[in-house]
């Protein structure tokens with residue numbers, strides 16, 4: 001038997017490097033064991049669920065410990081921790097997820113306490129993330145009155161200054177304001193400064209202290225208050241982006257109505273419901289757990305999972321998902337996954353993990369910020385010292401200008417703009433049923449040149465039915481069908497299944513098969529009553545030299561109608577011909593037209609023969625179709641399209657075609673809610689079978705990119721304007737703070753706009 005090639009785990013997938021936090025494991029570990037046939041259609045894939053990760057031991061003896069640090073949500077804190085922990089010999093690696101406020105440290109097993117101590121030394125409260133369910137990730141609310149008091153004091157100071165009241169009063173009020181709201185800033189700034197890091201807190205502390213020393217009392221107070229207000233608003237907006245996804249999980253009800261041993265129905269906490277328990281759902285109720293419907297029927301709104309609010313009919317045997325909403329009917333289902341393993345929970349885990357991985361733009365911005373701040377700081381020093389020393393300038397005004405520059409030097413707006421935009425984009429996608437496994441793919445999506453689509457299960461529904469049957473060679477029809485059905489019944493391949501189902505429907509008797517074997521990409525064979533028969537495609541009868549001109553014509557006629565033909569042969573000749581046809585998915589035509597209008601070319605890759613492929617391609621409007629491909633040929637086709645650096649996407653059902661999916665720049669899996677495994681393995685998982693999600697993803701990717709560029713331009717533009725104003729002597733510290741705060745708010749707000757898509 002020909003084996004499917006097994007993709008290697010350590011294979012280079014041609015993907016941009018990515019932090020492991022993304023849960024991006026391409027181990028499409030196929031299990032071909034169960035049945036000796038082309039069983040890839042039912043292959044089960046090892047589940048890789050990114051959970052709240054407990055400390056895990058690495059091969060080389062180091063351990064990874066995720067540490068939650070609630071005070072860590074700004075890149076300034078990341079820089080601080082990086083510097084401090086990076087200098088420790090026992091720390092091998094660090095991974096930051098600012099959105100979840102989790103730092104994952106790779107360190108020597110015995111040095112955990114040391115690491116925690118270092119984190120504490122920076123003024124943070126570390127908390128090792130254990131197996132416990134994720135707690136609220138928000139910082140405990142700070143009392144608001146110190147800020148209000150500070151605001152009033154600052155205003156009063158400003159007013160007294162205007163009214164020319166005694167300087168002592170102005171100064172006292174100003175100091176009161178600075179102390180009331182600025183102590184944390186000073187503390188953080190001092191720690192950063194001592195660690196050789198000029199973060200926003202350090203810059204603000206220097207600027208405010210400088211202003212106080214210069215006797216600019218009201219101004220110092222105002223700057224401190226404004227800065228604190230800005231930080232507050234910024235944190236709130238970040239929380240919004242952060243919670244956009246978490247909010248989904250809160251959609252699942254806390255309790256489920258579960259059948260008890262004594263036959264009664266009792267409400268039970270969803271977390272405590274055991275697998276295989278029987279749960280009842282009333283009309284209008286939200287479904288609490290993933291399961292399989294066993295009795296009753298209804299229609300369900302699956303929007304929380306698939307983003308599609310058109311109700312889906314559910315009958316016995318169908319899967320139902322936690323978080324989705326039952327419409328009118330009522331039904332019972334058996335639980336198939338624990339609450340924290342439901343499809344919805346796994347979607348949320350995946351998105352959260354994706355937030356941790358840095359997208360290319362973010363990496364660029366981080367690098368830029370690392371140069372920008374020291375550069376402006378050096379400039380400020382120059383401005384403070386050089387004109388007074390060399391040109392006899394006035395010390396006071398030049399030092400003041402330097403202080404304003406310090407405020408401008410803060411790259412916060414710039415640095416915060418990218419993650420907010422990406423996270424909003426990821427959240428917006430998830431809400432539409434598109435699970436993007438990393439900012440990288442969201443950024444790459446807009447560059448797609450080619451999209452390769454698998455045929456069976458992707459372009460078509462993957463449930464073909466037999467349409468034609470012809471007995472050849474004067475063999476009795478009943479005998480030919482019985483032989484073919486006996487072989488077909490042993491296989492899970494959709495084409496075989498169609499033949500077997502038709503036979504079952506017509507009551508064709510089956511015969512025992514020995515030495516059954518699947519011929520990958522060709523068909524099946526086995527011994528029936530001691531004689532060897534094959535049931536396979538056109539390729540197979542060519543390889544065995546059984547094709548004839550007459551047969552060729554018959555095949556061509558059927559294939560041109562988009563039908564797939566398999567033939568029954570024995571050692572001597574071909575005895576029967578079976579044609580099956582699959583239905584093209586609703587909406588494929590529309591989806592492809594949209595993709596074309598976005599400038600993306602489409603090609604179908606299939607193991608089926610070229611005629612059939614072309615017929616179907618024409619039906620739905622694909623640019624190109626390639627048939628007769630073995631799995632390794634598909635891989636090569638993808639590589640061919642990617643030659644020259646083009647971004648190429650591949651769409652499959654996530655189980656087949658694993659090598660090609662992994663090789664493509666972006667691997668899309670269809671129908672991920674049903675198969676479950678695709679959520680973990682694909683780069684982008686489409687939760688249902690709607691191909692229209694593909695153009696939607698591309699558009700979202702383009703919108704995200706546009707916002708990223710806008711945000712970078714806004715952030716840098718505003719800084720540039722104030723830099724010039726200040727050097728020209730027109731900028732005041734107030735303005736600089738307003739500019740900094742304003743820019744941050746603007747970019748955060750701009751990024752959050754994606755959430756409304």
Ligand SMILES: Nc1ncnc2c1ncn2[C@@H]1O[C@H](COP(=O)(O)OP(=O)(O)OP(=O)(O)O)[C@@H](O)[C@H]1O
Nearest residue numbers: 038455456491493495496521522523537606607608
């Ligand atoms: N077990 C089987 N039973 C019947 N026909 C088979 C079987 N395996 C392969 N074939 C034939 O070989 C062709 C190619 O099979 P293969 O599994 O490589 O592709 P596929 O999965 O059917 O198509 P696609 O690549 O579009 O998903 C099928 O179209 C079918 O005609």
Ligand SMILES: [Cu+]
Nearest residue numbers: 542547548552
């Ligand atoms: Cu032929």
